[in-house]
Amino acid sequence: MAILQLEEITMEFGGLRALDVVDIEVKEQQIFGIIGPNGAGKTTLFNIITGIYLPTGGKVIFKDRLLNKMHAWDVARQGIGRTFQNIRLFNKLSVLDNVRVGSHGVSRSGFFGSILGLPGSRREEKTIMEKAEQLLDLVGLGDKKLEYAENLAYGEQRRLEIARAMALNPSLLLLDEPAAGMNSTEKMGLMDLIWRIRNEMQLTIILVEHDMNLVMNICEQIAVLDYGRKIADGPPEVVKNDERVIQSYLGAEA
Amino acid sequence: MDALISQYIDPYYLRILMLIGINIILALGLNLITGVTGQLSMGHAGFMSIGAYTSAIFSMQMGSPFFLSLLAGAMVAAFFGFLIGIPTLRLEGDYLAMVTIGFAEIIRVFFLNFEPGGKAVGLSGIPQNTTFVLVWTLVIIVIILNAKLLNSRIGRAFYAIRENEIAAEASGINSTRLKVLAFTAGSFLAGLGGGLYAHYMYFIRPQDFAFMKSIELLNMVVLGGMGSIPGTVLGSVILTLLPEMLRVVAEYRLMFYGALLVILMIFRPNGLLGDVRVYDLKKKLQGKKVGLWQSSN
Amino acid sequence: MIWQQLLNGLTLGSTYALIALGYTMVYGIIQLINFAHGEIYMIGAFVGLFLVVNTGLNIGVALLGAMAFCMVLGMLVELIAYRPLRGRASRLSGIISAIGVSIFLSTLMVLIAQTNTRRYPDIINIQTFQVGDLQVSSLQIIILVVATLLMVGLQLLVQKTRVGKAMRACSQDLDAAYLMGINVNRIISFTFAIGSALAAAGGVMVGIYYNAVWPYMGTMAGLKAFAAAILGGIGSIPGAMIGGITLGVLEILGVAYLSSSYKDAIAFGILILVLIIRPQGIMGQKITKKV
Ligand SMILES: Nc1ncnc2c1ncn2[C@@H]1O[C@H](COP(=O)(O)OP(=O)(O)OP(=O)(O)O)[C@@H](O)[C@H]1O
Ligand SMILES: [Mg+2]
Numbered sequence: 001m002a003i004l005q006l007e008e009i010t011m012e013f014g015g016l017r018a019l020d021v022v023d024i025e026v027k028e029q030q031i032f033g034i035i036g037p038n039g040a041g042k043t044t045l046f047n048i049i050t051g052i053y054l055p056t057g058g059k060v061i062f063k064d065r066l067l068n069k070m071h072a073w074d075v076a077r078q079g080i081g082r083t084f085q086n087i088r089l090f091n092k093l094s095v096l097d098n099v100r101v102g103s104h105g106v107s108r109s110g111f112f113g114s115i116l117g118l119p120g121s122r123r124e125e126k127t128i129m130e131k132a133e134q135l136l137d138l139v140g141l142g143d144k145k146l147e148y149a150e151n152l153a154y155g156e157q158r159r160l161e162i163a164r165a166m167a168l169n170p171s172l173l174l175l176d177e178p179a180a181g182m183n184s185t186e187k188m189g190l191m192d193l194i195w196r197i198r199n200e201m202q203l204t205i206i207l208v209e210h211d212m213n214l215v216m217n218i219c220e221q222i223a224v225l226d227y228g229r230k231i232a233d234g235p236p237e238v239v240k241n242d243e244r245v246i247q248s249y250l251g252a253e254a
Numbered sequence: 255m256d257a258l259i260s261q262y263i264d265p266y267y268l269r270i271l272m273l274i275g276i277n278i279i280l281a282l283g284l285n286l287i288t289g290v291t292g293q294l295s296m297g298h299a300g301f302m303s304i305g306a307y308t309s310a311i312f313s314m315q316m317g318s319p320f321f322l323s324l325l326a327g328a329m330v331a332a333f334f335g336f337l338i339g340i341p342t343l344r345l346e347g348d349y350l351a352m353v354t355i356g357f358a359e360i361i362r363v364f365f366l367n368f369e370p371g372g373k374a375v376g377l378s379g380i381p382q383n384t385t386f387v388l389v390w391t392l393v394i395i396v397i398i399l400n401a402k403l404l405n406s407r408i409g410r411a412f413y414a415i416r417e418n419e420i421a422a423e424a425s426g427i428n429s430t431r432l433k434v435l436a437f438t439a440g441s442f443l444a445g446l447g448g449g450l451y452a453h454y455m456y457f458i459r460p461q462d463f464a465f466m467k468s469i470e471l472l473n474m475v476v477l478g479g480m481g482s483i484p485g486t487v488l489g490s491v492i493l494t495l496l497p498e499m500l501r502v503v504a505e506y507r508l509m510f511y512g513a514l515l516v517i518l519m520i521f522r523p524n525g526l527l528g529d530v531r532v533y534d535l536k537k538k539l540q541g542k543k544v545g546l547w548q549s550s551n
Numbered sequence: 552m553i554w555q556q557l558l559n560g561l562t563l564g565s566t567y568a569l570i571a572l573g574y575t576m577v578y579g580i581i582q583l584i585n586f587a588h589g590e591i592y593m594i595g596a597f598v599g600l601f602l603v604v605n606t607g608l609n610i611g612v613a614l615l616g617a618m619a620f621c622m623v624l625g626m627l628v629e630l631i632a633y634r635p636l637r638g639r640a641s642r643l644s645g646i647i648s649a650i651g652v653s654i655f656l657s658t659l660m661v662l663i664a665q666t667n668t669r670r671y672p673d674i675i676n677i678q679t680f681q682v683g684d685l686q687v688s689s690l691q692i693i694i695l696v697v698a699t700l701l702m703v704g705l706q707l708l709v710q711k712t713r714v715g716k717a718m719r720a721c722s723q724d725l726d727a728a729y730l731m732g733i734n735v736n737r738i739i740s741f742t743f744a745i746g747s748a749l750a751a752a753g754g755v756m757v758g759i760y761y762n763a764v765w766p767y768m769g770t771m772a773g774l775k776a777f778a779a780a781i782l783g784g785i786g787s788i789p790g791a792m793i794g795g796i797t798l799g800v801l802e803i804l805g806v807a808y809l810s811s812s813y814k815d816a817i818a819f820g821i822l823i824l825v826l827i828i829r830p831q832g833i834m835g836q837k838i839t840k841k842v
Pocket of ligand 1: 018038039043
């Protein structure tokens with residue numbers, strides 16, 4: 001069953017065509033990789049899925065709903081969580097608060113409930129807190145709860161972004177270069193984390209990543225972008241041996 | 255109670271204490287908008303004037319009871335905050351600053367031409383209902399409610415918008431809606447402070463709420479530390495006292511005030527308490543203890 | 552009648568434009584609303600007055616003198632109050648620092664010159680020409696010519712010279728400009744110098760035109776010029792010119808045909824309306840922010 005369908009997505013910035021009629025289909029509980037050289041349009045695709053950019057053409061369908069014109073916050077509430085390539089944490093908030101903010105889209109308490117401390121909103125606060133602590137333990141930041149997010153190391157910040165996205169109880173998680181800046185031990189830990197998230201929480205994950213080792217190891221399906229065009233789509237073994245992919249991308253690395 | 259207080263406290267100090275209290279309420283309102291949510295408002299005095307005039311007119315011309323006048327002033331200010339907020343809070347940072355300046359100027363010019371408000375001469379003979387006990391009771395209530403708000407789902411969302419609006423939206427936060435909420439709540443407090451001010455000063459004029467007044471309030475928020483309640487309270491106390499203390503330098507007073515702002519920003523760019531947290535202080539202290547222990551070993 | 556109002560509006564608007572240019576150039580490079588800019592304009596008016604009255608200089612020379620003085624003043628303000636904050640403080644701290652400078656300078660001027668309004672002596676023999684129904688004063692012509700020359704000069708400077716190129720590079724991306732070997736601090740300093748000189752020219756001309764110079768003249772003029780810069784699209788030099796002139800013309804028309812008691816509200820009302828309809832200003836470009 002497809003959870004996400006991108007149909008003929010096109011995106012133009014001024015004269016630049018960053019995405020050129022791209023079709024992608026992601027199945028439920030898949031770990032789906034998107035690879036391609038710098039500037040291929042990978043991040044742009046994430047921004048379109050999450051409602052940050054309005055595509056010039058095409059459709060984004062998530063669980064049979066058209067997302068195209070939805071606001072970013074509304075898309076998030078549909079159950080799509082994401083991380084950012086250039087880390088976007090709430091720097092002057094504590095690690096714990098970063099994750100608690102992540103639950104905003106799946107909680108209810110309003111203004112008056114909050115200032116009056118009504119029972120409903122106190123109960124909700126408690127669940128939000130428990131959830132946040134669980135998630136911080138999951139990504140291994142349990143002992144840094146009260147640090148400012150900006151004081152974390154790079155790899156920790158990336159994991160905090162994952163925890164924050166998970167607080168939304170997403171059914172689809174988008175990770176934009178989660179391994180960037182990590183050393184190989186950290187990368188191993190990350191791979192393990194991604195596996196666990198998917199298996200224990202029955203999530204679908206789309207991963208943009210430059211580390212081929214990680215991508216080939218972990219992804220079940222991979223799409224390759226090049227200059228805004230999709231040039232290949234298939235399981236790792238197929239993509240790895242595709243002529244055009246080797247030429248335009250893998251070849252360059254080898 | 256009030257009689258007792260006015261018996262034991264010198265009228266001059268009493269006056270300063272009253273103004274400190276009123277300024278704390280006003281500044282906490284602006285703190286919600288600018289300090290916490292990060293939306294630069296430079297027209298807070300405009301909303302204050304709406305509260306001041308509305309409540310004064312309610313009391314003087316409609317003979318309404320004091321608390322009702324206060325509430326009316328705050329509500330009307332909040333309503334205008336809401337009205338202005340909807341179309342303008344989509345604007346980015348400094349454009350919003352300009353719109354708020356502009357709105358406050360328009361309000362000031364409106365009151366300059368407003369017959370029931372006495373035009374440029376202003377209103378005098380407003381009943382002096384604002385008492386010491388009332389002001390400080392309200393200060394305490396406002397601080398408690400503010401603290402509760404900032405510690406809640408909504409408060410955290412406000413901070414998140416300030417820190418990174420795109421990431422906030424990706425967490426399901428409808429930032430436009432919450433900005434309007436912060437602006438409305440902040441304007442409510444501006445109106446409340448304005449009503450208290452009018453019923454304390456006995457006399458109000460449009461120029462009492464000019465650009466400089468908005469700037470004074472903004473200074474309190476930034477000086478104390480953006481988004482911090484203790485910071486805002488401290489900023490209000492200092493900046494209400496400062497002009498009084500600078501009386502010794504007489505006509506150089508405002509010059510010193512200006513220079514001090516520059517110097518403070520250079521040495522404490524995040525405000526006095528902007529990035530001070532009990533947690534960090536504790537950690538520092540513990541770190542020192544550990545250090546001592548190690549060196550004695 | 553309408554032509555007369557348009558001419559008067561154009562004259563007023565060109566002085567707004569001169570001040571607005573300083574806001575926009577500084578904003579374009581370091582994203583700071585320089586609230587002290589209105590005070591620089593006011594001090595320019597005073598220096599011109601001082602030179603004319605106390606040294607008997609020709610008004611043209613006095614104008615240049617005021618510009619030179621404010622150039623140095625603008626650079627000093629940047630050096631003392633803004634540079635120490637750069638890169639380590641939020642934008643708001645910069646704004647508060649600018650407000651501090653603005654309060655400092657206007658009270659300094661009150662101490663020196665008292666609060667009463669001063670006038671330029673009748674140095675220029677103002678003649679009025681009748682062109683059809685239109686009354687054109689020689690002063691208006693001078694203001695329009697000087698303002699035009701300054702703006703054309705600025706445009707040439709920014710578009711054609713090496714410094715101008717460096718300024719444009721800085722406003723595109725300060726960090727990249729730094730990496731390319733541009734002395735960023737010098738360019739910022741230079742930008743303040745140019746902006747301040749233009750404001751001083753505006754100050755002297757307004758002082759003569761309205762026959763009034765006083766220490767608080769910078770506040771409202773500064774706010775309106777800032778409004779003009781935003782109206783045009785902040786960061787855009789042609790935008791500041793168009794914004795200034797639009798605001799001046801509409802303000803005069805508003806006073807003539809609507810109500811003079813709402814004079815100061817008209818400029819801001821227009822600004823708010825324009826921003827609601829077109830959030831990026833008249834000349835500003837709508838860009839999709841990179842995420
Ligand atoms: N908001 C924008 N405005 C203009 N151009 C943009 C914008 N966003 C992206 N682009 C352009 O679109 C193209 C694709 O960019 P994108 O960030 O999607 O690439 P990417 O595949 O994520 O690359 P990388 O591996 O470097 O992250 C680039 O040429 C980029 O400059
Ligand atoms: Mg990318």
